[in-house]
Amino acid sequence: MEHLRKISTIIFLDVEFEEIMNRIKNFDTRGIAKAKNQSFSDLFLERQLLYKKHAAITLKCKDLGLEELAAQIAQKVKTRQKNTDE
Numbered sequence: 001m002e003h004l005r006k007i008s009t010i011i012f013l014d015v016e017f018e019e020i021m022n023r024i025k026n027f028d029t030r031g032i033a034k035a036k037n038q039s040f041s042d043l044f045l046e047r048q049l050l051y052k053k054h055a056a057i058t059l060k061c062k063d064l065g066l067e068e069l070a071a072q073i074a075q076k077v078k079t080r081q082k083n084t085d086e
Contacts, residue, residue, distance in 0.1 A: 001054040009077060012055035013069070016062065017044050056080060 004010055024030060027040045034043045052058070057076045061069060 001050055005054055009057065009080060010051070010055045011073060012051035012058040014058055014060050017041070020044065
């Protein structure tokens with residue numbers, strides 16, 4: 001994660017577990033990087049900790065549509081870049 005932080009802006013899209021479960025129907029065949037016998041719940045908890053620790057930007061995604069979320073990401077990235085340029 002440290003390498004990613006150096007070369008990019010890590011954005012954590014904070015989505016509740018139940019919502020992710022509704023979105024991902026094919027956990028076993030989707031190609032999600034995980035340990036061999038790791039459950040989706042365990043993977044979710046592991047990644048929550050990592051993203052919360054390393055994210056430069058965190059966005060709560062509950063009740064956001066795709067366009068609204070994209071606009072918020074763009075605004076946060078623009079603000080962050082402006083602040084680092086000063």
